[in-house]
Amino acid sequence: MLAMLAGLKNPIMNGLLLGGLYGIVGIGMSMIFGIVRVVNLAHGDLVILAAYLSFVTLSIFKVSPLLSLVLVIPAMFLIGFIIQYYLVNRVLGKDMNPPLLVAFGLSIILQNLLLLIFTPDARALVTNLSIATLRIGNFVNIPVVYLVDFIVSLATIFLLSRFFTKTYLGKAIRAASDDEGAAELMGINAKRIYAWAMAIAGGTAAIAGVLVGMTFTFYPHTGPDYLIIAFGVVIIGGLGSLLGTFLGGLILGLAQILGAHFLGPGFQLISGYVILLVVLAFKPTGLFSKG
Amino acid sequence: MLSSFAKRLYGIAIVALALASLPLWAPRYWVLIVMLFSLNLALAQMWNLLAGYSGLISLGQQAFVGLGGYTLAVFSMYYGFPIWLSILIGGMLSVLFALLISAPIFRMRGVYFAIGTWTVAETLRILFSNWKYVGYGMGLFVKPAYTLSFNTIFYAGLFVGVASVALIYFILRSKLGLGLMAMRDDETSSETLGVDIFRTKLICFVLAAGVTGVASGVLYLQNIFIQPFSAFGIDWTVRLVFITIIGGIGTIEGPIVGSFIYVVLQQWLSEYPSVSLLILGVIAIVVILLAPKGIMGTIQERLGFEILSPRRK
Numbered sequence: 361m362l363a364m365l366a367g368l369k370n371p372i373m374n375g376l377l378l379g380g381l382y383g384i385v386g387i388g389m390s391m392i393f394g395i396v397r398v399v400n401l402a403h404g405d406l407v408i409l410a411a412y413l414s415f416v417t418l419s420i421f422k423v424s425p426l427l428s429l430v431l432v433i434p435a436m437f438l439i440g441f442i443i444q445y446y447l448v449n450r451v452l453g454k455d456m457n458p459p460l461l462v463a464f465g466l467s468i469i470l471q472n473l474l475l476l477i478f479t480p481d482a483r484a485l486v487t488n489l490s491i492a493t494l495r496i497g498n499f500v501n502i503p504v505v506y507l508v509d510f511i512v513s514l515a516t517i518f519l520l521s522r523f524f525t526k527t528y529l530g531k532a533i534r535a536a537s538d539d540e541g542a543a544e545l546m547g548i549n550a551k552r553i554y555a556w557a558m559a560i561a562g563g564t565a566a567i568a569g570v571l572v573g574m575t576f577t578f579y580p581h582t583g584p585d586y587l588i589i590a591f592g593v594v595i596i597g598g599l600g601s602l603l604g605t606f607l608g609g610l611i612l613g614l615a616q617i618l619g620a621h622f623l624g625p626g627f628q629l630i631s632g633y634v635i636l637l638v639v640l641a642f643k644p645t646g647l648f649s650k651g
Numbered sequence: 652m653l654s655s656f657a658k659r660l661y662g663i664a665i666v667a668l669a670l671a672s673l674p675l676w677a678p679r680y681w682v683l684i685v686m687l688f689s690l691n692l693a694l695a696q697m698w699n700l701l702a703g704y705s706g707l708i709s710l711g712q713q714a715f716v717g718l719g720g721y722t723l724a725v726f727s728m729y730y731g732f733p734i735w736l737s738i739l740i741g742g743m744l745s746v747l748f749a750l751l752i753s754a755p756i757f758r759m760r761g762v763y764f765a766i767g768t769w770t771v772a773e774t775l776r777i778l779f780s781n782w783k784y785v786g787y788g789m790g791l792f793v794k795p796a797y798t799l800s801f802n803t804i805f806y807a808g809l810f811v812g813v814a815s816v817a818l819i820y821f822i823l824r825s826k827l828g829l830g831l832m833a834m835r836d837d838e839t840s841s842e843t844l845g846v847d848i849f850r851t852k853l854i855c856f857v858l859a860a861g862v863t864g865v866a867s868g869v870l871y872l873q874n875i876f877i878q879p880f881s882a883f884g885i886d887w888t889v890r891l892v893f894i895t896i897i898g899g900i901g902t903i904e905g906p907i908v909g910s911f912i913y914v915v916l917q918q919w920l921s922e923y924p925s926v927s928l929l930i931l932g933v934i935a936i937v938v939i940l941l942a943p944k945g946i947m948g949t950i951q952e953r954l955g956f957e958i959l960s961p962r963r964k
Contacts, residue, residue, distance in 0.1 A: 399765075447936065450940055451939060451940065458939050460765065461892065461935070461939055464710075464889075465933075465939070466932070466936065468889055468932040469929055469932035469936075471928075472926070472928045472929040472932070473929060476925055588766070588769070588773060591766050591770075626781040627781070629773070629777050630774055630778065633770050633773055633777075634774070637755060637770055637774070640755070640763055640767050640770075641756075641758050641759070641767075642758075644758065644759055644760075644763050
């Protein structure tokens with residue numbers, strides 16, 4: 361029993377760290393889901409687009425992938441703003457389906473655009489972090505890149521929560537999400553606020569994309585994989601809090617790595633999906649949602 | 652003078668006759684195009700029944716495409732069942748699977764339903780690629796399909812396409828269809844008037860699964876080769892969404908026009924599949940922004956012109 365638990369140390373550690381990465385992948389989708397009430401089916405593709413933008417940046421300036429964020433974050437911020445302001449805002453209404461389908465179309469456009477420009481070859485954001493491992497005590501080996509993912513995600517989520525409670529724009533976004541009509545009476549332009557929210561979600565997708573690219577290889581068609589991960593994180597974590605989303609990520613990461621540990625590597629994704637379906641069926645509002 | 656109904660009936664009969672006699676006079680390439688058109692039409696018409704009439708945006712129709720194709724391969728090859736029986740079994744297994752997943756899936760609404768169905772299909776995709784019985788990710792050859800002539804597959808495809816349109820037409824004119832229309836207009840008030848919403852939606856979901864399973868069986872007679880990553884891929888549903896949105900969601904003619912545009916574009920840009928998807932994506936977004944009812948929906952609204960009206964006059 362003790363030996364089995366000791367054997368679980370590594371998978372649990374890796375699952376939690378991977379979960380941190382999933383948290384940042386899901387956070388942008390969670391924001392848009394909560395604030396604009398739209399499921400951005402293109403979120404996974406935005407993450408992968410950011411990874412490719414970083415890839416291009418790195419091929420021009422030979423710097424660390426994390427430094428490429430200086431350019432990638434503003435670019436994704438702008439792309440997010442444009443998508444919301446010129447496309448999604450125009451189809452917002454009582455019917456949930458048009459925004460869903462616009463995002464779906466956007467997702468296909470992004471994937472095929474990336475395929476045309478970058479060919480179907482596997483890419484990675486190469487850094488010397490990728491191969492380093494950190495040894496803690498006598499038992500646990502941690503890939504350094506997982507640790508970087510986790511720390512950057514946690515820091516981003518901390519900054520976001522400060523932003524939402526301390527700044528005018530953050531408060532305005534929350535106001536528009538709580539009650540669009542009342543917020544407009546207070547002089548807030550809800551549509552513009554939604555565009556800012558999507559811009560920030562684009563920024564988080566930029567961070568997620570660079571971390572994903574440092575950790576795994578990616579292809580033009582990898583976006584939907586991360587979309588389902590993001591959705592899993594949002595569903596498990598529930599709407600309402602940034603922390604819930606982060607916890608959702610941890611649960612999904614743990615479920616995947618433990619599934620792979622017990623059933624074999626082919627079952628890593630499946631164990632995540634099963635957890636997602638179970639939560640969807642029994643508590644679709646999420647495990648950590650209010651009410 | 653003929654009544655407008657009789658005129659329409661003659662029109663449909665002439666088109667049907669022209670299509671059925673196609674292998675006798677048209678080049679083989681045309682026959683292939685019409686077959687692809689019919690099969691896409693059948694799949695799209697089913698997605699239209701779900702998204703356009705039942706309010707169920709399913710992103711998991713590829714689950715039934717894969718099940719239909721694999722059932723054909725397994726039953727006809729491993730057990731020597733006749734091909735057409737294997738295809739029917741594929742439809743029945745799709746129905747069973749739809750019933751099986753309906754319990755958890757129908758607890759989800761709207762967007763949750765969309766992602767839930769997608770996740771189910773993804774789960775199947777990974778299960779099949781880890782399953783020795785169906786040859787892992789390498790997939791299977793549908794060898795018995797080699798015994799069929801090209802024309803036989805064409806007639807099967809044409810039959811499935813025409814039957815799917817007829818099925819939708821009769822569903823919409825039945826009591827079930829009346830319930831669907833009421834539900835689409837106002838779910839709450841239709842329920843108070845006695846429409847059993849859960850049952851109505853479930854029937855549509857199960858029917859769509861069955862027809863999708865059968866149509867994809869015929870499709871894999873043509874494709875010959877089935878692999879989990881393409882059979883259970885989201886690309887199938889992407890195609891159906893584009894066809895239906897561009898043609899006109901919630902109209903019978905919409906998927907017909909949409910499938911035609913899709914097949915022509917796909918053939919025209921057959922060397923650049925990513926370009927044709929890119930163009931379709933752009934067209935779909937433009938349609939949603941400017942003419943949300945699609946090509947046929949907009950024409951019907953402006954001109955009051957319907958070939959197959961679900962309304963009773």
